[in-house]
Amino acid sequence: GSVRAIFSQDAVREFQVLVNSxxxxxxxxxxxxxxxxTKSGTNTPHGGSFFYFRDKTLNARGYFDRxxxxxxxxxxxxxPFSQKQWGGTLGGPLRHDRTFLFASFEQNDIRDxxxxxxxxxxxxxxxxxxxxxxxxxxxxxxxxNEALAKxxxxxxxxxxxxxxxxxxxxxxxxxxxxxxxxxxxxxxxQLRTDWA
Numbered sequence: 001g002s003v004r005a006i007f008s009q010d011a012v013r014e015f016q017v018l019v020n021s022x023x024x025x026x027x028x029x030x031x032x033x034x035x036x037x038t039k040s041g042t043n044t045p046h047g048g049s050f051f052y053f054r055d056k057t058l059n060a061r062g063y064f065d066r067x068x069x070x071x072x073x074x075x076x077x078x079x080p081f082s083q084k085q086w087g088g089t090l091g092g093p094l095r096h097d098r099t100f101l102f103a104s105f106e107q108n109d110i111r112d113x114x115x116x117x118x119x120x121x122x123x124x125x126x127x128x129x130x131x132x133x134x135x136x137x138x139x140x141x142x143x144x145n146e147a148l149a150k151x152x153x154x155x156x157x158x159x160x161x162x163x164x165x166x167x168x169x170x171x172x173x174x175x176x177x178x179x180x181x182x183x184x185x186x187x188x189x190q191l192r193t194d195w196a
Contacts, residue, residue, distance in 0.1 A: 010089045018035070133183045140173035148167075
């Protein structure tokens with residue numbers, strides 16, 4: 001009922017969305033099912049790479065960077081933000097017309113923040129009770145590393161053998177989002193490594 005592993009969009013050849021009348025192979029699926037077919041190697045070596053970068057200098061200031069919860073003007077620094085996403089794919093023959101290799105890797109590294117506006121008196125009371133509360137600009141981060149390797153072997157025109165492995169390593173703050181009058185302690189951090 002969930003995603004086993006994720007991999008680079010550059011590794012996707014096609015996808016299919018099923019919304020009802022599932023066959024038995026999908027078990028107790030509820031909602032929609034998305035099937036993804038990954039790319040394969042070919043007789044011609046091919047590959048590609050990409051890099052995406054975004055920084056706080058490209059972002060506009062948010063409402064709470066300019067006003068407090070009562071709408072009074074404030075002067076706050078622009079919250080930190082940085083996103084670096086890069087990766088690549090490589091495919092080609094291991095044995096001409098018979099065996100092919102395809103591989104991909106992607107890393108996404110995001111440094112972000114949420115603005116917590118819990119009133120100072122309430123924050124002080126929580127601190128005294130032993131519950132530390134960060135107010136103002138509170139950082140959070142997301143880091144995904146994803147890899148895929150696939151070998152296809154063509155036994156005969158109507159028979160093929162495929163072996164595929166995927167790996168994902170995810171560290172993600174703020175799954176249950178926080179900000180405004182919701183403290184960081186209400187958020188959730190996901191630490192997940194997935195092999196398939």
